[in-house]
Amino acid sequence: MADVFFGIAFGAGFIVGAGEDLRHRTLTPSGFGWELEGYEPSALVDAFHESGGLILIRDQGQLTPVALAEFAAIFGELEQNEKYDTEFLLPEHPEILRIGNLRQKGRYHSLFTRADPPPLMWHCDDSFRVPQPLGSCIWCVETPPEGGETGFAGMTAAYDALPVETLERVEGVMTTHSYDYLNEYLRERNPHRLPLSDALRAQHPPVERPLVAEHPETGRKSLYLPKCHIESVHGLSPEDGALLLDELLAHATGPDFAFMHRWAPGDLVVWDNRCTLHAPSRFDDVKYQRLLYRLTMRGEQIV
Numbered sequence: 001m002a003d004v005f006f007g008i009a010f011g012a013g014f015i016v017g018a019g020e021d022l023r024h025r026t027l028t029p030s031g032f033g034w035e036l037e038g039y040e041p042s043a044l045v046d047a048f049h050e051s052g053g054l055i056l057i058r059d060q061g062q063l064t065p066v067a068l069a070e071f072a073a074i075f076g077e078l079e080q081n082e083k084y085d086t087e088f089l090l091p092e093h094p095e096i097l098r099i100g101n102l103r104q105k106g107r108y109h110s111l112f113t114r115a116d117p118p119p120l121m122w123h124c125d126d127s128f129r130v131p132q133p134l135g136s137c138i139w140c141v142e143t144p145p146e147g148g149e150t151g152f153a154g155m156t157a158a159y160d161a162l163p164v165e166t167l168e169r170v171e172g173v174m175t176t177h178s179y180d181y182l183n184e185y186l187r188e189r190n191p192h193r194l195p196l197s198d199a200l201r202a203q204h205p206p207v208e209r210p211l212v213a214e215h216p217e218t219g220r221k222s223l224y225l226p227k228c229h230i231e232s233v234h235g236l237s238p239e240d241g242a243l244l245l246d247e248l249l250a251h252a253t254g255p256d257f258a259f260m261h262r263w264a265p266g267d268l269v270v271w272d273n274r275c276t277l278h279a280p281s282r283f284d285d286v287k288y289q290r291l292l293y294r295l296t297m298r299g300e301q302i303v
């Protein structure tokens, strides 16, 4: 984690950029990630795209589940979390998935995945699924006093900064993303996690995805490398494929394009799964509780 910028905000103060209605400050030196100072709903989607696919709004502790759902629906139709244990969903709000270590009578009542120590598990949500959720929205309910941060990295800015030799190596390369591959990877670290059911495996067969994705709304290219979902890089041996992904990840999650977000209750974050990566970091889940509400939105797919 030492190579990741660990800050509250990069920009000195809130500014109004050209052509926007919202005051913001950037969260990385490359300009990826915007913290907004309040928001006007009609300007949010433009800000989302101009930020490179990550916006943060603090101090939203007053939101009710209904208001949270209305906010997330600005970005796309809400998904209903059919693939999760219903115990993980907020009662009467299947669009809200609880993430964290909430336990009652020895059972998790939230989706709990113990984070890897560095290197972090950089990913975008459900790239192995068709349709992939266009974006995810998280509202922080409770956070430990230390640990449990989330890293965010901008894949468009990272792509734009690639040297020409690397661009030539990645252009046109296809990969296979697999839910089963991810699940087995997670099970090695999380024995409480079940193997995929036959029904889920049949519902989510491996899918081909480009290593360089074009954003369907902005037309911009970005690296598309949730390594823990990528079963194979076409045309390369498993070893060479892993080396290429590691090399690209080291670049794309460096301090120009990535930062660690230290959560506070009431933080509201929306990211674009088609052009960003995120990564959880560890916390002491015996001593502390962490709880986030996550909503995912449907929309245009990468091309």
Ligand SMILES: [Fe+2]
Pocket: 123, 124, 125, 278
């Ligand atoms: Fe995630």
